[in-house]
Amino acid sequence: MKTITILAVVLLVAGRAFATETSLHGTYGGSVEDLRARFADAMTLYFKRYDGVVDSDGVGHATYGHDPVTITLAVVDDRHYTLTVSAAKHDTRYTTKWADALRARL
Numbered sequence: 001m002k003t004i005t006i007l008a009v010v011l012l013v014a015g016r017a018f019a020t021e022t023s024l025h026g027t028y029g030g031s032v033e034d035l036r037a038r039f040a041d042a043m044t045l046y047f048k049r050y051d052g053v054v055d056s057d058g059v060g061h062a063t064y065g066h067d068p069v070t071i072t073l074a075v076v077d078d079r080h081y082t083l084t085v086s087a088a089k090h091d092t093r094y095t096t097k098w099a100d101a102l103r104a105r106l
Contacts, residue, residue, distance in 0.1 A: 022095035023084040025076075026103050032075050035106065039073045039083075042105035046098075064090065071102065081106075 028035045040054040047062035050069070054060045060071035067089045074082045083106075085099040 019086045019088045020090055020092050020095050021084060021086045022092055022099045023082055024096075024099045024103050025080060025082050026106060027079050028081055028106060029079075032078075035075065035081060036073065038106050039102075042102050043071060046101055046105065064094070069098065071098070 036058055039058070039060070043054050043060040043062075044052045046052065047060070047069070050062040050064050052060065052062040058073060060069075060073075062069040062071075064087065067087060069085065069087045069090075071086075072084045074084065076082060083099050083103050085095040085102075087095050087098075
């Protein structure tokens, strides 16, 4: 019985070490360049306190606490996009909150 309890605790702790990912879909009007510019602005403003930046590949980065957050914007077609937020050591309530806030700014 003690072995099962220890195994359960180890699995819970190990599960927190992996990144959590949330993807949200949205629609846009205008050009892809405008969408990417709005994403860069939203990323840097929303994650201003957490050193939010967008690199040359268009991927957003921030540091929440001491943990990295990665946000990608994938253009699906001329009207749809997918916003994906990945964060190490954070659960889906954080990644969903961040993705939803960024999507609202696009």
